[in-house]
Amino acid sequence: MSPISIPGKVRLQQTWQLADSDAAAYVAAVEAADGQALEPSIRFAIHSFVLGCKTDGIWDAIKASCILAGARTLSGALVPLKGTAPTNNNFVSGDYNRKTGLVGNGSTKYLDSNRSLNADPQNSIHIAAYATVYPAVTTYMMGAGSGANGAVVIGYNNNSFARCRSYTADSFGSNTAGLIGISRSTSINYDFRVGQSTAAFVRASETSPALNHSIFGSDTVTGARFTGRLSFYSIGEHLDLALLDTRVSTLMTDLGAAIP
Numbered sequence: 230m231s232p233i234s235i236p237g238k239v240r241l242q243q244t245w246q247l248a249d250s251d252a253a254a255y256v257a258a259v260e261a262a263d264g265q266a267l268e269p270s271i272r273f274a275i276h277s278f279v280l281g282c283k284t285d286g287i288w289d290a291i292k293a294s295c296i297l298a299g300a301r302t303l304s305g306a307l308v309p310l311k312g313t314a315p316t317n318n319n320f321v322s323g324d325y326n327r328k329t330g331l332v333g334n335g336s337t338k339y340l341d342s343n344r345s346l347n348a349d350p351q352n353s354i355h356i357a358a359y360a361t362v363y364p365a366v367t368t369y370m371m372g373a374g375s376g377a378n379g380a381v382v383i384g385y386n387n388n389s390f391a392r393c394r395s396y397t398a399d400s401f402g403s404n405t406a407g408l409i410g411i412s413r414s415t416s417i418n419y420d421f422r423v424g425q426s427t428a429a430f431v432r433a434s435e436t437s438p439a440l441n442h443s444i445f446g447s448d449t450v451t452g453a454r455f456t457g458r459l460s461f462y463s464i465g466e467h468l469d470l471a472l473l474d475t476r477v478s479t480l481m482t483d484l485g486a487a488i489p
Contacts, residue, residue: 251288252279255310263305270487271299278480279310285472290355292465293344293442297330298361299484306331307340312464315340315444327488329361330460333445335368339454340444342464346373346381346437349466351394356381356442357410357422357470359461359477368455369447370409371462379437382447383409384455393419394434401428408474414467422470460484 252275260266267275275296282288293312300306303325307317319338325331333339358371363385369375372382372392380392388400393411402409402423413419418431444462446454461477 249276249280249283252276255279255308258308259300259305262308263301265301267299267301268487271484274480274483274487275299277483278476281476281479282473285469285476287468287472287476290466290468291463292349293342294461294463294465295340295444296461296480297325298327298460298481299488301327303331313343315342326458328485330359330458331445332362332458333455335364335366335454335456337454339446342371342442342444342462344442344464346379346440346442349464351434351436352413352416353467354381354394355410355412355463355465355468355470355473356383357408357412357461357463357473357477358383358444358459359408359481360406360457361460361481362458363404363406364456366456367453368457369443369453370455370457370459371442371444371447373440373442373448374438375447377438379435380447381411381437381442383411384447384453389421389423391421391430393421393430393432394437395432396435397432399430399432401430402426408461408470408477410463410470410473412467412470420470422474425471425474427470 294310297306367386369384374380378396383391385404389402390398390400391411401421405424416434
């Protein structure tokens, strides 16, 4: 018997990967919103990401998420990977790029995640986003409760900063494109990841206000909303940020290579 050709191997691998029901349901929903099918390579990249998150044990911790890239249209990009669909505030089709994601304007454009700060346990929470373009000005990337006890936010002001169930902000790293996120698993400290490095900050957890997480900003801080591009966000319970970083970075590389 002659050996299987390389194209045959790729087709067999894609058939196996497409067996995941969660990934298949998401792809079908995106295609319905787009009004046309995604390229096979895009489908494969998404399925690989979902299966990878499950292999790493971080899938269940993700409770609300969108892949803000890959889809053919803005409507497709706002289909939730997990959880409730975000509410779009003022983004239009011209703000969306299949490779680099959605761009903010620093004021009127943001997404309401429709997930409350209090939907996740006080001492088991994460938020993370993938920035493909990072602004040089003070900006809130995502979260809620800035200026209040129990705030959960990430942003940039000379250095990346975060509050994780805390009124006090901590700074770490610079405005490097890629994943930025925070994750808390205890009442004592939390992890902050920027530029593929993670630091632990000793900061006692506080009760959060009853607000929804915003994407491209922090709820009512309208003057410092994000002006860069985001291609992914995730909200939920504690997870390993390094594992999420690797999976999302690979997804974005794969999408970039697959999109014409």
